[in-house]
Amino acid sequence: MTSVPSPPELKINDLAEVLQLLRRHGYSGVKCFDLGLYLGLSPTTLDVIMLNHKGDIESCLRECLAKWLEKADDVQEKGGPTIYSLVSALRKIGKNGVADKIDMNKHPACKILACYTSKRSLVSALARLVMLLYEAELIKEMILPAKNQGRALLLEVKEAVCVDYRKLKVFADILCKITTTAKIGNAIVKQYDNNNDLKEVDADDKRLKIYLPKKVTSEFDLMRMKLKDTFFKVGSIMKNNPQSPSLVYLKYVLDSYEALKPQLPQCRDVHDILHLVCDICPLDDIRVLEFFVNKFKIEEAKPIIEEYKKAVEEFKKTELTNCLEEKFSKASPLKCERITIVVDKKANDLILNDIESLSSAVFDKLAQHVRLNVIREDNSFTITCSFPLVLSQQLITVVQSNIPILRAKRVKRLTIGYCTVYEVQKIDDTSAPATIESDEQQFTLSLTDSGLLKQLMISLSVQMINREDEVINEDSITFMKEAESLKEALDTKIKMMNESVAESGELKEEFEKLKELKGIFENQLELFKLELKNQAQADDIQRFFATLNQNLPRIAMAFDSSVTETEGLVTEATGGLKEIREHKKVREVHKVKESYESLKNAMEAVHAYLDKVNGLYQTLKDQPQEVVKDIESRDMESTEQLTDKINKILQDSTVQYAVLLECFKEFATNCNDAQHELTRLKEEAELSQRRAAYAAGGTAVGGVAASVLVGIFTAGIGAAVGIPLALSLGGTAAATTLLLVLAIAFGNTAERFGKMNERIERLKQFKEIQNMIDELNGLTTENIAKVRRMTLSQRIDFAMKMKSTLEQSMELFNKTSFGLKTAEQIKIDFTNKVEEAFSAN
Structure with missing residues (x-):
């Protein structure tokens, strides 16, 4: 510690x-x-x-x-x-x-x-x-x-x-x-x-520091500056060179470097990426940079690469004794990411090339992922390196297969994180000859070694967390099997330790700690299994936005048609107000008033519903481009906020649609009842008119003087609907004429309500809008977790879909906003006319 x-x-x-x-x-x-x-x-x-x-x-x-x-x-x-x-x-x-x-x-x-x-x-x-x-x-x-x-x-x-x-x-x-x-x-x-x-x-900080001669220290500082300068110059050339690889390609290729993998999505340009690469490169190795320059034939950058390589070759000839305690690269602050190699030699007569040769021999193809941090000397010298945690198992396996090389290079101990992979131990036997063969023995790593189990648990734990962010594939299944095998090895180790734990206090502490680690590891394994189970739905969020993109123009078109059809219905209803204003008897028909009141409520509901739907376009229009960038970088906060807003709009629209349906249902019922009632009254008025005509001696209506008609209209009708009209009006010629006029008024109004009923049947566009909203209503905040499981290319594709959604919404918002204003004006004008008509004397 x-x-x-x-x-x-x-x-x-x-x-x-x-x-x-x-x-x-x-x-x-x-x-x-x-x-x-x-x-x-x-x-x-x-x-x-x-x-x-x-x-x-x-x-x-x-x-x-x-x-x-x-x-x-x-x-x-x-x-x-x-x-x-x-x-x-x-x-x-x-x-x-x-x-x-x-x-x-x-x-x-x-x-x-x-x-x-x-x-x-x-x-x-x-x-x-x-x-x-x-x-x-x-x-x-x-x-x-x-x-x-x-x-x-x-x-x-x-x-x-x-x-x-x-x-x-x-x-x-x-x-x-x-x-x-x-x-x-x-x-x-x-x-x-x-x-x-x-x-x-x-x-x-007063901790012990070892100061080297100024000449040597300056040489190291110079190499560090040269390294950063080389990366910056090449990055600038690549940024302005049309032959340079795209950002997507760079990310794709470097994704194989486990140390870079989690941080690549945040890189916004070539300089960001090369800054990351520079951070993991030792002073003597710029092969990654060289690869891109050569592959894409960026001729302008090649002299810069060659200049640095020459400086590196000279640097590698530096005597090891002049490099002690120097920082070759950034060391990991975590023990689980450190390798220590103790070599039973003095640093005299060795150069940096010898260290590189040792690393290449021991770690084989994985040597490129192992970064030299520092070299220290005591009776022997110790090399400390860093490595990506996720490569723990591969490195341990490679080192175990290269034990003869470790012996030949006189390595006394090699640890990877918490795991001692190789160690030469003294035999406590004074009678044996003092030779390496007789007084030392090789430590053999057991599959149930506590250090190995601990290292693999930590490594697999991090991999599980990151794999939750990826789509399911064969590697995920293989990885889960590895985790299951480790769990079995842990069970075996804990059973073995449980038998002897009472004998040693130190063993008891190790036993308890291992049990705690096992508990956390098993918990993460169960969560990982659950993630794999749910990953079949990883593209739900993609499908949602694809459907949204497809539905946005269709909803806008249905929105426009809904406003037009609503306007037609209100025009019909407004036409009927003429008879209502002029004929008190028509106004006094209860179902007529109820119908117009329910239509007023329906217009309120129409406007409220369209307002909710329009809110979808406004929300999408108002989202900044930062949302798209966040998706690419997996910083999902702004996307979560957008999702929450969309989800609420969809739910509110569904609730408001239910209100709208209820209002239209009530209006349709009232409208139908009013039509029937008005038809009945019309028929009754016609019957009463015939009786009145008979009582008046069959005088034709055409023969009634104009002054008589004027008198009828100014005198009023008299009795309420429901009292026989003939009795109410008497049997005069005037009454005959009035009954005829009233019958026509009832008939016209009934006909108007019939047309309104037909108009209601045309209002199918609202249902179309809601059907498309219902199709989208599966979106919830949980879907955002699925974005984090997407691969880089999937996220880029998703970001493009989102960008298309935003652009489309900006264009369609003007159209839906105009329709909403029209709906609002229809509602206001109609309400005023209804109130004016029914308040007439």
């Missing part, structure tokens, strides 16, 4: 600064007694302070902090008087806001981390990273991953970073291994490397 630097302790002279710090960030001394307890002061000490400064909170706080800075009582056991222990105590009394502000003010690493703690993708991923977080000492105990565990784990990570700023880099490195969090991990690394405050902290 790496030693954690103790946070700098505060002195009594720092009292004024601590008080000012607390005041500046909003702490006045509330719960001062509790604060003192968590800082390590005894209740007795605190009682005396409270008694001496009764009612004076400020003085109580000052005295409490003074005792803390003087290390009274158990202060040292609580971590001593440090900013970290103060922040920790503030959190325990519920002053999280104050604690966070002090953290960000005094700890630059905490400030960087705070920029990302609200990221949903980060919080949700932490539960799956428990194994790595624990091994990196970022959390205190291993617990089975749970859905709502992310926040608690993040709090532990924040505390670890607060104690040791270097843990932020470790945390970022872990995030970079997972596709869904690689973007955040890279961003943290960049901020960390560019933060001047952290550089100052590093400069103040």
Whole structure:
């Protein structure tokens, strides 16, 4: 385990600064007694302070902090008087806001981390990273991953970073291994490397440093600068050269490099990609860059490559003794990604080429993935390298097949992560001759070795997380079988250990830890199996947007037709208002009024429904192009937000459609009833008219004087509908004429309602719209998880679909918005005319 630097302790002279710090960030001394307890002061000490400064909170706080800075009582056991222990105590009394502000003010690493703690993708991923977080000492105990565990784990990570700023880099490195969090991990690394405050902290680090002669140090610095300069120059040429490979091609080819795989999706141009490659390249190896330059015949870049290769050849001749403790490449902060090779030789008379030769011989074709970090010397010399965690099993297998080479190269021990693959051990037998053959024996790696099992568990755990983001294939099935085999080996190991665990305390600790790891591994394996089971539906989200693209213009067309048909219905209904205004008897027919009221409600429902549907176009139109970029980089937050909005619109539209149907159903019923009633009244009026004509002596209507007709219309009709009209009007010629006019009015209105009934039958476009919405209504937030399982090419295809959706929506929104405004105007005008007609005297 790496030693954690103790946070700098505060002195009594720092009292004024601590008080000012607390005041500046909003702490006045509330719960001062509790604060003192968590800082390590005894209740007795605190009682005396409270008694001496009764009612004076400020003085109580000052005295409490003074005792803390003087290390009274158990202060040292609580971590001593440090900013970290103060922040920790503030959190325990519920002053999280104050604690966070002090953290960000005094700890630059905490400030960087705070920029990302609200990221949903980060919080949700932490539960799956428990194994790595624990091994990196970022959390205190291993617990089975749970859905709502992310926040608690993040709090532990924040505390670890607060104690040791270097843990932020470790945390970022872990995030970079997972596709869904690689973007955040890279961003943290960049901020960390560019933060001047952290550089100052590093400069103040009092750990042992070995300084080389200036000439040699400058040579290494020069090579590092040359490496970065070479990558930058070639990248600039590639960016402007038409023969250069496309971004998609670069990502596709480099996807085979496990160290790059999670971070490639975030790269936006050639420079981004080459920056990643440069980070994993040792000083003496630029074969990846050379491959692209040669394959695409980028002639302008070839001299730059050749110049660097010449510098490398000279560099490789450097004596090993001049390279000790030098950093050849960035070392992984995780033990599970480090290889150590102990060689039973002195570094004298060796050069860097010898180290390269050893690596090539031992690791075979996988040597390109193994990065030399540093070489140290004691009685023998030790080479430390880094490698991508996911290659653990392949590297272990290759090394096991090259044991004779290890013997020939006088390797004493080789470890890959937690697994000691090869070791030459002394035989405790003084009688044997002092030769290598007799006093040493080779360590043989067992399939149930704890270190091997632990290394493979961590490696397979990370692979499982990343494979959840890929589509199902044969590799996934093979991988699952490997995981099942490892689970069986774990079961065997735990049974073996269980029999002898009582005999050794050290073995018991190893046994318990292995059981915890096994529990987490099995949990992840079950989740992985579930993911594989669901991956058959991985393209559901693609199909959804393909269907959406297909349906958007069809919905817009049906939208336009719906407005036109609605306008036709209202025109018919408005025409009927003429008879209603002119004839009180028609107005007084209950079903007539009910019909118009229900049609008013239907117009409200039409407008509300079309408004919901139009919202779909507006939502898609308003989404920025960032959504498309996020899909390509697997940062799904904006896509999740878009999905939530679409899902809500679809559901709201479905609910509103049910309301619309109910309104039309009610109107249709009322309309039908009104038509029947008006027809009955028309027939009754005609019958009464014939009786009245007979009573008047058969006077023809045509013979009635104009003055009589005027008198009839100004006098009013009289009795309510339902009383025999003949009795109500009497048997005069005027009555005969009035009954005829009334019969015509009833007949015209009935005919109008008949036409409205026919118009209702034409309103099928609303159903067409809803059918297309129902087709889309399967979209839920869970579908977004399927986007993360897509391959790079699938995501690019999906991004193109999304882009097409956005562009199409922008074009169609103008059309649907105009239709919506028309529907709104129809609703307003019709409502006003109905109210005016039925309020007539």
